[in-house]
Amino acid sequence: MMLRRLRIEHFRGIKSAEWTINRRLIGLVGAGDSTKTTLLDAIGLVLNPNYSPQFTDADFFGLDLTKNVVIEAAISDLPDNLVKESQLGKDRSGIMPDGTLVHDPVDGAEECLVVRLTVTPELEPTWEVVRPESDDARPITAGQRRQLGFFRLGDLPDFHLRWARGSALSNLIDGGNGAASVILGAHREARAAVFNTQPNALHAAAATAQRAAGNFGAAKFGKLRPGLEPSSATSAHALVLHDGEVPLSSLGLGTRRLTSLSIQDQATEDGSIIAIDEVEHGLEPHRLAQALHHLKKRTSADGLQVIMTTHSPITVKSLSAGDFVVVHADGAGATTCYPVPDDLDTVQGTFRSAPEALLGRRVLVGEGATEVGFLRGLLRHWDSERIAADQAPSAAIGTVVVNGGGGTQSTQRAQIFRNLGYPTCMLIDNDDRSIDHSVKDAEAVGVEVCRWTSGSALEDEVVRALPAEGLQAVVDLAVEIRGAQSILATVGAKLGHSPLTGIVVDRWQAQTGIDAQKIRTAIAGAAKTKHNEWFKREDRGEELATVVIAHWAGLEETHLMKVIGQLRAFAYPTAPDPMESEPGEPAADD
Structure with a gap:
């Protein structure tokens, strides 16, 4: 059996959802409260082999008892016994490759049964087989539903360790x-x-x-x-199962759950539909990876379908990108499922380099390590302000920072996340004209792009904008990182001057006779010297952000603060401009 289509109306946190399925191994990923588990529960109820599962008012979206719960599943690869004319053979429908349902299994369509569960406000469930373009409906019994082979793995682990x-x-x-x-x-x-x-x-x-x-x-x-x-x-x-003299029910959660899962797996028949909620629960990375490998092998060889939820980066790294479906809930009841396209060259690398982004709600892509650290430094500062003002920090909002990997790879990664339904913003330099075309491509799909002044990188923008004391703080930070002699030599080289003396920026103009603006340009150039960069690490980018935060008062009209304002507005969708409060002061209410 294979679940090919799922439609949900008015069930728990889902007001409406339609999901077309073409895969046998599916990992549902997305932020918390994106209704991933609700999708599994809906599948379990519409295919439920029991006679009378319990329903409550809480199963109705918004506890609105004026509308029915409706869950509809299209199942293909049906067992021969179930499609006999004496059973449900006359009630078969067809499903096209794109998931469209048709009344009959005509040429080009795969035969399927469309099972509908309706729960009335009186909490009375009805299971029926329905057909598109028709009002006809025929009851489907619990015994017939049992032949559809749905199994929920991992539930009640201790129960499945007993001969109950x-x-x-x-x-x-x-x-x-x-x-x-x-x-x-x-x-x-x-x-x-x-x-x-x-x-x-x-x-x-x-x-x-x-x-x-x-x-x-x-x-x-x-x-x-x-x-x-x-x-x-x-x-x-x-x-109960024992290991020697020790009952398995007394062992650790991971061992009990994995052993229970393996027993349930053996108890399923070929062609079953298996659901697993939070597959990683209680498992160390190496045992999780082995369990995933086995489940994937089973779906390839035995005709099983496995649908699982996960919040684990290990799962994201262990499976192929094409095994995942990203689930988004819009907050108003609409749930959308985005199958990850496995035909894009950079999807796999993007997922394995930034698995945590799939588990968030909003993605901030930094071009490289410096930008990632700079963004994290800003978020930490803003988070502290918001926590002090009793407002949600970035983690609660679901904003995740991702390393773009540099150049066009950054724009490609940003496009991937945007195409999977994540609001995406990208911070990149503006000193490389070769990526302009890919930047436009990213903007065309809805990526919000933040760039510095034309011809400038992050270091250029910071050094140009900061007041004298801020510039001195940048140089002092560089000295801590690279040492005084290295800084004096590289800045002197950029000025075409013999090594400078003394780490006091204000005195360099007198030493060299070069105007202040050219000295700033030399400092920025020295900071970017290839193989000797000052801030080309995430922790150093974060330290640079700390310097900027401490000295950004009075820079409201600079391009530096314009970009920082854009970044804050994205990270906290209703947040005010960052310059509405001084560093260290609570931000205004959102």
Whole structure:
């Protein structure tokens, strides 16, 4: 079986969603509260093999009880028994390669069943097989739904480590009844063993109870004695997997969950649809990677379909980019699923270099390490202001900083995230004309581009804009990084002057006879000297941001602060301009 299409109306956090599916292994990624788990729950309910799952008012979007919950799933690769004319063969529909449903499985369409679950405000569920372009509907029984092969892996891990009625471990026994006979025989032997024990404190207590009961006239007992309760023999819950003498139920969560998952996997039949919520829960990276490898192999070889949710960068790195679907919720009830295109050259590298971005809501792409550090420094400052003002920091908003990798690769990565539905902003230099065309391509798909003055990199813009004391702070920072002699030599070389003396910028003009503006240009050039850059690391870019923040008062009209204002407005969508408050003062209310 294979889920090919899912439509949801008015269910929990989803007012509406339509998802067309063409893959057998699917990792649902996206920010928290993007309704990933709700999608799995919806699939589980519409394909539910039970007769009466429980519904509550909370299952209705916005607790609005004036509308029905509707969940509709199109399933292909149907089992032969289910499509017999005596079963549901006359109710088959067709699904085109693009996910469009048609009334009949005509040429070019794959046959499918469209199963619809409707839940009324009276909390009454109805399962039906429906057909597009028709009002006809036919009930589908729990037994018929069971043939669709849906299985939720990883739920109730301890339950599936026991030979209990309905557990996956019991399903591994032919007929599923072997555990009951084993536990019954073991219990009878245990009862006999307790009866045959030598007199002990339990027997003395039983004799005391018999005498006391006689005094009260309770009954005339023959002989009270300790024994095991016979009714407990009907419960196979007592029969649990052991590792030697140790019950598996006492082991760690990761081991219990992974063992339970493996048992459930073995209990599924070929052609099943398997759902796993938070596949990484309780697992170390190496065990998670092995579990993912096995599941992917199963989908390729055994015709299974696996749909999982994840918040783990390890999962993103372990699977192929084309295995993922990005889920976005717009906050008003609309959920959108974006399959990741696997035909783009840079998708795989983008995901593995920045897996955390897939788990956020807004993506800030820094051209390189300096820009990434600079952005992080700004966000940390703004976050502290907002926390002091009882406002949401960037982490709560879901703004994630990504290293673009430099040049056109940065614009390509920005386009990928934007095409997957993420609001995306890119901070890049403006001193390389060869990337102008790719910058326009990024803007054309909706990427917000922040660039410095034409011909300038970040270092140029900072050195040009800062007041004298800020410029001195930049040079002092460079001295801490590279050492005084290196700074004096590289700046002197840019000025065409012998090595300068003294790390005091104001004195360099007197030493060289060169005007202040050219000295600033030389400082910026020295900061970018190839193989000897001052700030070409994320931590150094962050330190540079700290210097700028400490000295940006009075720079409101500069291009530097215009760009910084754009960055803040993107990171905090309703935030005021950064210059509305001085550094260290709380920002105005959003």
